[in-house]
Amino acid sequence: MYLLLVAIGILCLSGLVASAVGRSSRWATACGAGGVVVAALIGIVPSVAAVLGATPQSIRLAWSVPYGAFFVEVDALSGFFLVVIFTVCPIAAVWGSAYLLQHHGKKSLGPPWFFFNVLIASMALVVVARNGVLFLVAWEVMALASFFLVTFDDDDEGVRDAGWIYLVATHLGTAFLLVLFLLLGEHASSLDFDRFLASPERASVLFLLAVCGFGTKAGLLPFHVWLPEAHSAAPSHVSAVMSGVMIKIGIYGLIRMLTILGPPPAWWGWLLVAAGLSSGIYGVVFALAQHDLKRLLAYSSVENVGIIVLGLGVGVVGLDAGQPTVATLGFAGALLHILNHALFKGLLFLGVGAVAHSTGTRELDQLGGLLKRMPVTGAAFVVGAVAIAALPPLNGFVGEWLIYFAAFNGIAAPGRDTATAVLSAIGGLALIGGLVAAGFTKVFGIVFLGEPRSRSAERAAEPALVMRAAMLALAAGCVFVGCFAPVVVAALVPVVRVATGLPADAVAQHLGEASRLLRWFVAAAAALVATSVLILFLRRWLLSRRDVGAAPTWDCGYAAPTPRMQYTSSSFSQPLTELFTFLLQTRHRGSALKGLLPDPTALATAAPDLLADGMYRPLFDLLGRGLRSVRWVQHGRVHVYVLYIAITLLVLLVWKLG
């Protein structure tokens, strides 16, 4: 426990020092990144101990803030999220140290490191906070620190807009949380988590508030609109942390609330399944339609949050139906997918950052052939792509297998409602899986394979050594979780116990069963690798005695193929985007070809977010028009503002006395 506070202290301190020495880029980077790595090494020790089932430790200090207390506790659930924070963040920091140094001389590196370290410290504090005031303060610091990180390139107008959208969205989410904690506190007349006891008639309102508030941070549909904007505007190592870790803090809040709100009714589970499925399908369909690499990955995060919430939903349905197998496996699948997504999405964001850094563009249709020019980045990226497509033998498959297995176990459950919920989960997960495979064959194939589509892609080169090492470390993490799946799943027992509230021996029994089954999976993965190696040796042996030639790609007798004739990302995903045109409403701009010798023409397609354009923009426009009539209140004369304050105080005084 104290080690954890030391780690948080080091993060804050190193951030402060980094901002103080901000004039020297090297010192700021050394302090910032070094602080994160040291803090993570210290902080991971109590986190792992907590996950493995160490007795929860807590510290409670009085605080002069009304209803506030410095009350922190590390139980298995907090420990699990701390492990996610302390594995991905230091790797992103190491990558970022090389990335930020290219801004050497142009920008002070003090602020970005300060906010980066404060962001990590606040995330760690959120997951251990056990008092409403402390939680909200840490939550707000997290939101503000990430806002300043998103707007790092603030000389770009698009980045500033993205920052504003994020700031507004995150505060609207916090508003829901404020009401949530007020209602919880009103009932318990304390804001300490251990006093919260939700009355059953209010639990559903509280649950909906939690879904809205925490769902906004997690990027759950329909609260996801800030996510594609902010994640594509931020520097890549920040996107990796935001997408890999920060949005999971929203999921943490949701799980923590589920533990507080008592036994869930069935419709909570259905709501989570429905929200998860719609986020998953919406996210992956929009990811398919994107040309901008980082926007694509951001939409893919919406999809993965959908899968996580789907797993939680299946778990809640299982809890309600009295099916501990379904409940344990659903929660375990969701939790494992949180870790997995942190690893592979972090990896993919860093990979895309390396590509953008090296070629100067994130436009898919400008890239190509990078595997030859960036072999290490490409190899790490393909690991991430296979993992995110949930294909064996990597970690992504294990998480989704657990969710599938939970759902398959739920089919036979008595009660048709349960069966309907889990069947839609199976069908939806299968559709999402197929679409993700389409999306990530596209990303890897168009960016890294084939021939370069522009001069900048032709000149691409590997990034700095530390950046490559960071990406390889995350790729190794994906392989590790895949290979040691039985161990990892067995280690989740205390976490799932806290999350579900089921008795420890039941959880241990069901997860032990799953862990034993996953040994078969590891055996299959080993067989797969061994067979592949054998076949590759067979191939080499067969070819060693024969002619092996090199030639241009066979293009049906056409003699002079050029890179421009390759399939592009838009053409690759066109059949699928046509199918989902009711959702995407893709806009085409350009003129059709006319005549036998047509003039040069251009075609541009864009798929702006349906909900952002169709729901939020009109809503905020309406709000803006409505509030125009009271704009005269805001005029910039300070003495009148002082008058406002005086009147407010007077009104409060009268109200209090009267």
Place this chain on the structure above:
Amino acid sequence: MIRAPLASLCLPLVLAPLLLGVINRTKAIVAGRKGQPLLQAYFDLWKLLQKGAVYSRSTTWVFYTGPAIGLAALLVATAIMPFGGAAAAVAFPGDLILLAYLLGLARFLTVVAALDTASSFEGMGASREVTFSALAEPALLLALAALALQTGSLSLSTIYTRIGVGSWGATAPALALVAGALLLVFLTENARIPVDDPTTHLELTMIHEVMVLDHSGPDLAFIQYAGALKLWLLGSLIVGLVVPLRSTTAWIDVAAATAGMFALATLTGLIESSMARWRLLRVPQLLVGAGLMSALALVLMLR
């Protein structure tokens, strides 16, 4: 006891390419031709293994590791696939999900290997492949879910041991729907008419054949053998369901299932002879239809 897994592992390894021969012979007979030898697929494999290879200068290691790992994935899938009441070499609860995702891995690798060539033709095939397989995936998994619900088991081997004549007596309409959905998945995933035309080369209408246009020599042999195994595996999902003979003598069951496989190959040949490839825009309707058939089967079973 050891014989049953041996049958389900060795029969596909040996007989899978013969299915292609049967399909082609059926098409030839219907068209009034003599047709190629039944064993032509074996001759092709043997010839390709003897040959050298030509690689495009655009390609990387992805291009030649793809077919190798793809074949390995199909071999592992063969090891978990039961055949006609005979349990698979390896069986465990949840292996049905592994089967679907091993096929997915093989597809992923074929697609990226196709994109590695920088050819617009292969890009086109890759794009269509991912489109159709994304839509076939729910149909396959929901069909497997229906079978799991019917038999109360999550392992392919147990599912196919428990399906018998009795199951058809109880829920014939639902099982017929599942078989129909699986047939559509079978035709799609194996690139047969009405989704794809395996006989035309270099046409813009094609999917699978065009993706492997640049592969040659042993790589192409691996791809073709993996394709034959996939034909067998997805076929035995159907045959295990519609030939529900589960007698006490194991070899009779296996023989009946083998006969069923060749009947399925003949049926495929007849389908290919009697209809044209559908327009690409209509194929998704077919696949969504397959998904709905699986879902309807589930509804009937839950009723």
